[in-house]
Structure formats: C-alpha cells, structure tokens
Amino acid sequence: MKITIDTSSCSGHARCAAAAPGLFRLDDDGYALPIDGEVPQDREQAARDGESACPERAITVE
Numbered sequence: 001m002k003i004t005i006d007t008s009s010c011s012g013h014a015r016c017a018a019a020a021p022g023l024f025r026l027d028d029d030g031y032a033l034p035i036d037g038e039v040p041q042d043r044e045q046a047a048r049d050g051e052s053a054c055p056e057r058a059i060t061v062e
Contacts, residue, residue: 001044002062003034003051009058016059020050032059 012030023046024032039047051059
C-alpha cells in the first residue's frame, strides 16, 4: 500500500497528519508529505483514515 498526495490540491489543513501521525508529515509551509515507501501493514487503516480526513481529496491510498 502506498500514499500519493496531489500537491496542487493540498490546501494545508493538516487533517491527514492529525488523523494518522507518523504516516503524514508537514513541510515548512504546512502542506502534507507522505511517508516514503510502502505503508506498514499494521498502519493501513490509519493511512485510509488520513485519506478520508482530507477535505480536498488530495490523498490517494493504493
């Protein structure tokens, strides 16, 4: 499972980072950055929670 963020759609609400700390971090301007690589199997639901929390629907978990 991998996280992708459409950076042109991200508005910097940081709801993903609040919903799934450790899977999403924020850059210096407050925009979301995903973890590098695959989502650990025990964090897959947290990744989906972060995806669902995004009001801009800028996050895709595949």
